[in-house]
Amino acid sequence: MDAKTAIKDIKQGKISPIYVLYGSEKFRMNEFAELLEGQLIAKEDRDFAVIPFDLSETPVQSIVEEAETVPFMVERKLLLVRDASLFTAGKENAKLEHRIDILSEYLQHPTDFSVIVFMVNNDKLDERKKIVKAVKAAGTVLAFNPLGAEELLRWxxxxxxxxxxxxxxxxxxxxxxxxxxxxxxxxxxxxxxxxxxxxxxxxxxxxxxxxVHRGTEENIFTLVEDIANLRLDKALNTLNELLKQREEPIKIAALVARQFRIILQVKDLSGHSYSQGQIASQIGLHPYVVKLAGEQAHKFTSERLRQILSALADLDYQMKTGAIDKVLGLELFMLRLGA
CATH class of the missing domain: 1.10.8.60 (Helicase, Ruva Protein; domain 3)
Incomplete structure (x- = not known):
């Protein structure tokens, strides 16, 4: 099941007793938890019907005990459990003993007055673990991965x-x-x-x-975009803005090199028929960033990109050894690139 289907079910009153939310998009995970809270618990009851837990501080058997305790003055209660690393391949907190067997027993007969939401800060679950298989059978497991390029625009x-x-x-x-x-x-x-x-x-x-204030990386992207389109006046203005913000010229050069390296990687992988999603997963970037890099890649040949990266490596060496003034070196690099 995906998040959209789960949200539709929740709005229709079909509530799962257990939810496991995982992935890198914490914002969407929190949105889902808030929606579930809004559907389950009246606003005036939330102070005592919504109970937060952290598995780095509380053993899982205590959460099961709370789930089995009949709620007071409300029909249902919601248990929000963060840092649920017991579902991943990472090391668990050695200071606490988590009785996984107690959770497994609860999953076979969950109460109808408690809903447990486990929030896992990890890109994937450890499918080898019995508890992961058990929670998939008893509850709802949802992945919250980065939105695709078009999905992000629609969002x-x-x-x-x-x-x-x-x-x-x-x-x-x-x-x-x-x-x-x-x-x-x-x-x-x-x-x-x-x-x-x-x-x-x-x-x-x-x-x-x-x-909207642009961050350094967003300014670097704009600078490279302006260079690619031979808008050198705009590129130099962006460079001056970065310098006014006291960004170190060596850092700017390194970020420009990173952007051109991404463009080259996207171009090479696209040439091997990789999709945007596959490229994003391969090089660890958001799909929308891959989409924009792909658009920039059309403006350069692979050989030209390698030449630019070589020139940036030379510039980095000259700046660090004092062979050239840092700001002047950046400006000359951009003018030569435009030429």
């Missing part, structure tokens, strides 16, 4: 609509380019943009440009 557009605003064409792309792919950061920026636009207003790329 941003929906987020702005849900806040009572509309989006002009290109707004979602502009926001992701400026704020990055982190859902927590994007959510905060959407709050800001919709507050600025007002209910029923339109959020556009101009508002993103004026209101």
């Amino acid at each position: 941003v557009e929906k987020g702005i609509r849900d806040r009572g605003c509309t989006t002009a064409p290109g707004t979602a792309e502009a926001l992701i380019t400026s704020a990055g792919t982190g859902l927590q950061g994007l959510s905060a920026e959407m709050d800001k943009l919709c507050l600025f636009a007002g209910t029923g207003g339109t959020v556009n790329a101009a508002a993103v440009e004026s209101l």
